[in-house]
Amino acid sequence: MPTNPSEYIWPGVIAAQAMYTAAKLRIPDLLASGPKTAVELASECGAHAPTLERLLRSLATLEMFAATPDGRFSNTPLTEALRADHPQSQRDFTMFLTAPFLWRPLGELYESVRTGEPAFERIFGERFFEYLASHAEDAALFNAVMTQGTQWSSQALPAAYDFSRFERLVDVGGGEGGLLRGILEATPRLHGVLFDLPSVVAGAASILKGEIAERCQIVGGDFFESVPEGADAYLMKGIIHDWPDDDAAKILRNARRAIRPGGTLLLCESTVDSSSYPAGLMELLMLVLGGRERSEAEFRALLAATGFSLTRVIPTEMHSLIECHPV
Ligand SMILES: C[S@@+](CC[C@H](N)C(=O)[O-])C[C@H]1O[C@@H](n2cnc3c(N)ncnc32)[C@H](O)[C@@H]1O
DSSP, X not given: OOSSTHHHHTTHHHHHHHHHHXXXXXXXHHTTTSOBOHHHHHHHHTOOXXXXXXXXXXXXXXXXXXXXXXXXXXXXXXXXXXXTXXXXXXXXXXXXXXXXXHHHHHTTHHHHHHHSSOHHHHHHSSOHHHHHHTOHHHHHHHHHHHHHHTHHHHHHHHHHSOGGGOSEEEEETOTTSHHHHHHHHHOTTOEEEEEEOHHHHTTOTXXXXXXXXXXXXXXXXXXXXXXXXXXXXXXXXXXXXXXXXXXXXXXXXXXXXXXXXXXXXXXXXOBGGGOOTTGGGHHHHHHHXXXXXXXXXXXXXXXXXXXXXXEEEEXXXXXXXXXXXXX
């Protein structure tokens, strides 16, 4: 942990935008074939060469790119990981919080704390998921980061929880299906339903393919209207924290209407009681976007108000699995 407050800010604020700019210009990809001058790079990516050189020289002080003695630039291990074709590519993650649709609201955290209103809506004039519905490039980045971010959970959740007790699991707001695929792979007799907005599940067939596709249905819809009915298990990972209490309650009530008697609802969320550095900062991202992180007591109250009882909280390395039953 830093010993001086400014270590969080300098160089973090500037480095974040510098890395975003280099990733967006695809400089790490352009350097995959070997060192290049700023003039060569600028002509390939459509940038202003002398200014690109200033960017690369600044990033080189962070060991992001290296200047060679003959005036060219090369990748370093840090920027190799920003290549789109790197097996553990960090490109999407690097461009996520730094992209204007997230960076701008974070820059207005002060206004959110002062007024209690999400900065996102004030800046963009609509709610976060409404905005994504009409901004394809940002939505693609968001969905890709969700799919990559859930890779870890798709192994950790089946290890932490026995899904074989269920016949049919609906992953509500399951994105492009990465988590559901992991659970179905680990649970050979389980059937699954991926449910998300139509524009999001449109990207799911390439993930839920092969043998998994035979046990899986893909359904597009709006969880504020309804969720697929009659399953014995409903999973919501990172859904409730996207919304304030009144919207979260609507989603939970729709799940309560849909769930089979004796069924199980599983929320996969971080609880503020157990948040730590740096995951604890997620609360502030949710704040500017219009959602909130909750304590176990807050989840218990929200669930009780929507017809569920919280039966246990199973900690996993990254999130908690909150198991609930209809009452
Ligand atoms: C934070 S992401 C979580 C995605 C996934 N569960 C995961 O953990 O990777 C929230 C998801 O809710 C979906 N969503 C937002 N509004 C929705 C709505 N009205 N109906 C259905 N899904 C919605 C988004 O498209 C997105 O995939």
